[in-house]
Amino acid sequence: MKQLPAIWLVLHVVCTMCKAQAARFEFTPPGLHPLAFSTWPPSLLGLYARQRDPARWWLIAEGDIHANGHGENIAPQDVHRYREAFGFPRTFTRVRSADITGDAGFCPQCDVPYCATHWHATASGRRRCPRGHDA
Numbered sequence: 001m002k003q004l005p006a007i008w009l010v011l012h013v014v015c016t017m018c019k020a021q022a023a024r025f026e027f028t029p030p031g032l033h034p035l036a037f038s039t040w041p042p043s044l045l046g047l048y049a050r051q052r053d054p055a056r057w058w059l060i061a062e063g064d065i066h067a068n069g070h071g072e073n074i075a076p077q078d079v080h081r082y083r084e085a086f087g088f089p090r091t092f093t094r095v096r097s098a099d100i101t102g103d104a105g106f107c108p109q110c111d112v113p114y115c116a117t118h119w120h121a122t123a124s125g126r127r128r129c130p131r132g133h134d135a
């Protein structure tokens, strides 16, 4: 496995229809703090200080279906897994390999991502993409 550089890695997934954010993943290397760290309130900083393992990576996941709040410790192989999954060309099959709840907004049949506005909830509690596919 290739050594990852010690800089932030941010993966953006935007809706194919409107370019709104479908998902965002921010990876903070060991020894660094998340990008929004300086804007966090004291209560959150305290929580983060107790939870953060400074020897590990930190992931903040934002999405309609999957989010992890202020973040969590993750292993280098997780960073690698996401990086591979969200490489280009970005396809549903590739993204699926990251094993994220909601697949970062990707429709399996369209092979593109949609935001929460463009995924419609159906009466049966499923989600339907703008082209009528159920996920």
Ligand SMILES: [Zn+2]
Residues within 6 Å of the ligand: 107, 108, 109, 110, 111, 129, 130, 131, 132, 133
């Ligand atoms: Zn679709």
Ligand SMILES: [Zn+2]
Residues within 6 Å of the ligand: 015, 016, 017, 018, 019, 020, 114, 115, 116, 117, 118
């Ligand atoms: Zn949209």
